[in-house]
Amino acid sequence: xxxxxxxxxxxxxxxxxxxxxxxxxxxxxxxxxxxxxxxxxxxxxxxxxxxxxxxxxxxxxxxxxxxxxxxxxxxxxxxxxxxxxxxxxxxxxxxxxxxxxxxxxxxxxxxxxxxxxxxxxxxxxxxxxxxxxxxxxxxxxxxxxxxxxxxxxxxxxxxxxxxxxxxxxxxxxxxxxxxxxxxxxxxxxxxxxxxxxxxxxxxxxxxxxxxxxxxxxxxxxxxxxxxxxxxxxxxxxxxxxxxxxxxxxxxxxxxxxxxxxxxxxxxxxxxxxxxxxxxxxxxxxxxxxxxxxxxxxxxxxxxxxxxxxxxxxxxxxxxxxxxxxxxxxxxxxxxxxxxxxxxxxxxxxxxxxxxxxxxxxxxxxxxxxxxxxxxxxxxxxxxxxxxxxxxxxxxxxxxxxxxxxxxxxxxxxxxxxxxxxxxxxxxxxxxxxxxxxxxxxxxxxxxxxxxxxxxxxxxxxxxxxxxxxxxxxxxxxxxxxxxxxxxxxxxxxxxxxxxxxxxxxxxxxxxxxxxxxxxxxxxxxxxxxxxxxxxxxxxxxxxxxxxxxxxxxxxxxxxxxxxxxxxxxxxxxxxxxxxxxxxxxxxxxxxxxxxxxxxxxxxxxxxxxxxxxxxxxxxxxxxxxxxxxxxxxxxxxxxxxxxxxxxxxxxxxxxxxxxxxxxxxxxxxxxxxxxxxxxxxxxxxxxxxxxxxxxxxxxxxxxxxxxxxxxxxxxxxxxxxxxxxxxxxxxxxxxxxxxxxxxxxxxxx
Numbered sequence: 001x002x003x004x005x006x007x008x009x010x011x012x013x014x015x016x017x018x019x020x021x022x023x024x025x026x027x028x029x030x031x032x033x034x035x036x037x038x039x040x041x042x043x044x045x046x047x048x049x050x051x052x053x054x055x056x057x058x059x060x061x062x063x064x065x066x067x068x069x070x071x072x073x074x075x076x077x078x079x080x081x082x083x084x085x086x087x088x089x090x091x092x093x094x095x096x097x098x099x100x101x102x103x104x105x106x107x108x109x110x111x112x113x114x115x116x117x118x119x120x121x122x123x124x125x126x127x128x129x130x131x132x133x134x135x136x137x138x139x140x141x142x143x144x145x146x147x148x149x150x151x152x153x154x155x156x157x158x159x160x161x162x163x164x165x166x167x168x169x170x171x172x173x174x175x176x177x178x179x180x181x182x183x184x185x186x187x188x189x190x191x192x193x194x195x196x197x198x199x200x201x202x203x204x205x206x207x208x209x210x211x212x213x214x215x216x217x218x219x220x221x222x223x224x225x226x227x228x229x230x231x232x233x234x235x236x237x238x239x240x241x242x243x244x245x246x247x248x249x250x251x252x253x254x255x256x257x258x259x260x261x262x263x264x265x266x267x268x269x270x271x272x273x274x275x276x277x278x279x280x281x282x283x284x285x286x287x288x289x290x291x292x293x294x295x296x297x298x299x300x301x302x303x304x305x306x307x308x309x310x311x312x313x314x315x316x317x318x319x320x321x322x323x324x325x326x327x328x329x330x331x332x333x334x335x336x337x338x339x340x341x342x343x344x345x346x347x348x349x350x351x352x353x354x355x356x357x358x359x360x361x362x363x364x365x366x367x368x369x370x371x372x373x374x375x376x377x378x379x380x381x382x383x384x385x386x387x388x389x390x391x392x393x394x395x396x397x398x399x400x401x402x403x404x405x406x407x408x409x410x411x412x413x414x415x416x417x418x419x420x421x422x423x424x425x426x427x428x429x430x431x432x433x434x435x436x437x438x439x440x441x442x443x444x445x446x447x448x449x450x451x452x453x454x455x456x457x458x459x460x461x462x463x464x465x466x467x468x469x470x471x472x473x474x475x476x477x478x479x480x481x482x483x484x485x486x487x488x489x490x491x492x493x494x495x496x497x498x499x500x501x502x503x504x505x506x507x508x509x510x511x512x513x514x515x516x517x518x519x520x521x522x523x524x525x526x527x528x529x530x531x532x533x534x535x536x537x538x539x540x541x542x543x544x545x546x547x548x549x550x551x552x553x554x555x556x557x558x559x560x561x562x563x564x565x566x567x568x569x570x571x572x573x574x575x576x577x578x579x580x581x582x583x584x585x586x587x588x589x590x591x592x593x594x595x596x597x598x599x600x601x602x603x604x605x606x607x608x609x610x611x612x613x614x615x616x617x618x619x620x621x622x623x624x625x626x627x628x629x630x631x632x633x634x635x636x637x638x639x640x641x642x643x644x645x646x647x648x649x650x651x652x653x654x655x656x657x658x659x660x661x662x663x664x665x666x667x668x669x670x671x672x673x674x675x676x677x678x679x680x681x682x683x684x685x686x687x688x689x690x691x692x693x694x695x696x697x698x699x700x701x702x703x704x705x706x707x708x709x710x711x712x713x714x715x716x717x718x719x720x721x722x723x724x725x726x727x728x729x730x731x732x733x734x735x736x737x738x739x740x741x742x743x744x745x746x747x748x749x
Contacts, residue, residue, distance in 0.1 A: 668692025
């Protein structure tokens with residue numbers, strides 16, 4: 001019967017007998033799988049089996065191991081199955097396997113096997129039946145049985161029993177035994193009235209319940225029931241009348257459940273509800289409930305007091321029927337958001353109360369039933385009007401404070417314990433160059449790396465409550481440094497905890513520079529004072545020497561000449577007339593020399609030419625005198641246009657020229673000096689230049705350069721300016737710029 005034999009032929013190739021042909025047709029028509037395999041390799045399979053495996057052609061199945069068609073989890077059992085199938089050539093039945101179809105679906109097949117002949121023990125015939133639906137039904141049945149078992153176990157929590165028409169107990173389950181304490185043998189035949197309280201039995205309540213159940217079919221109630229030990233429990237009961245097919249009363253069934261815990265919980269819940277109701281009614285917060293259409297279903301006393309309405313005027317109405325349109329719209333929008341989100345939400349709402357406009361912080365929440373369906377919304381309103389006013393006042397104060405902080409020319413910042421910036425005012429931006437955005441959150445960037453440890457240590461002490469005032473060097477964004485006066489102080493929060501450290505910084509670079517300059521000026525003044533004293537003493541010494549050496553000698557010689565002439569006059573000695581004349585001429589010459597010496601000394605003290613002929617003549621005379629004494633050519637070019645200066649201006653400019661010429665003679669090694677002065681509008685410009693070796697900036701700023709310092713002081717005392725430096729072609733140039741008309745004695749023609 002192998003598939004490689006032509007249909008209608010026998011094994012020898014001749015025509016098959018009618019019986020064999022009928023048997024072959026029976027195999028082809030069989031709804032079950034019929035196959036032949038040898039050691040697990042399929043040799044033949046009928047069309048039903050091929051279709052059962054999900055294939056269309058025999059070639060897809062014939063010649064392949066049966067294990068290829070098995071579910072992967074069932075393949076490990078193939079070896080054991082084959083061993084059993086081929087053992088002692090006996091018939092084997094009852095193997096169940098899952099076979100996989102090409103579409104990845106699985107079917108259950110129940111396999112039976114038997115040998116074909118004793119002469120060929122390796123070849124066996126297989127009959128397989130599709131039991132997929134049967135397996136599914138068995139699984140469903142097992143699930144149903146499990147559910148029924150669970151149901152029975154659950155029922156054990158109920159007392160279930162039956163009674164005859166008089167209420168005598170006829171059946172009794174385990175749940176009844178556990179709940180009421182009676183064993184089955186103890187209670188069968190007794191009347192169910194033993195479970196009632198004595199006063200209920202006296203009132204004939206058990207019989208009344210039977211009659212009511214007989215009339216209405218069922219009676220459901222709750223009440224106290226009595227156990228065997230005399231203890232009571234709160235029971236929920238269902239009494240049902242049982243009738244036969246003709247409607248005649250056969251008895252009653254009763255189901256009893258212990259609801260003591262539920263009653264306790266319910267009583268507790270009722271108590272809590274009562275307490276909540278008391279809170280609801282007595283709360284100072286506005287409380288309300290609305291149904292899904294927006295109608296108020298409950299409001300508390302504070303709601304009535306706040307809006308000046310009674311509950312009767314509110315309940316059953318919507319916001320649009322009670323409040324102004326804008327207020328009602330806002331309330332309605334918030335209600336819808338709560339319903340849509342199914343979550344409690346917080347809103348800030350503005351409402352017109354009886355005494356004016358109020359702002360409230362409103363918590364609105366959905367109310368749901370046991371199916372989690374929303375049936376209403378609730379709300380609790382906390383009046384934050386005063387809080388909002390205080391917040392606005394605080395914002396106003398903060399704005400003012402911020403304006404003040406930004407207006408003061410100080411850097412005011414706050415930092416945390418790690419030195420990171422919390423706040424950064426406009427003064428800090430202008431002082432250091434970093435914007436607020438660049439600075440906040442970073443460690444104070446103005447601290448040099450070398451001073452970071454000192455800075456963090458100061459901040460640490462600040463968080464311990466200490467304050468600090470001092471001077472430090474700080475960096476600007478452009479890399480330059482400033483001298484800073486710094487004050488640190490801790491900042492406390494409302495609980496007295498230190499939350500930050502405030503740093504106030506004043507840029508005292510200019511002040512420090514001014515102090516240094518003032519110190520230098522004081523030093524220069526002291527040096528100048530000492531030098532002036534020295535010069536004064538030298539000048540006194542020089543004048544004394546000139547008076548003693550020159551004027552004294554002249555006066556001594558004059559005295560001697562006069563003495564000789566006096567002696568000749570008083571002794572009547574005849575003296576040679578020519579000798580007397582010679583002595584008189586010598587005396588006159590000595591007197592002229594004395595006069596010149598006195599004039600020279602007076603001119604050195606204060607040139608009279610300055611007072612009588614003015615600055616031009618005095619400077620010209622000074623230049624000629626300098627050229628004669630120092631041997632240095634001196635060109636004077638004064639173009640003052642007939643200008644008359646005040647005595648203060650004249651002597652100051654004269655002394656500046658005099659000091660400049662003295663410096664040229666002492667230090668410059670020059671061969672030419674040029675003095676120029678001219679008027680430009682309301683300013684007098686003077687320049688003294690030479691062709692000497694020049695002057696360095698160090699010499700200009702040196703504390704020992706008292707001559708330069710004195711010249712500058714003279715110019716600045718009159719509101720002018722003074723400068724000294726090297727000229728473009730070498731040498732030294734002194735420039736004086738003096739505004740005219742600043743003194744009351746100055747005249748301008």
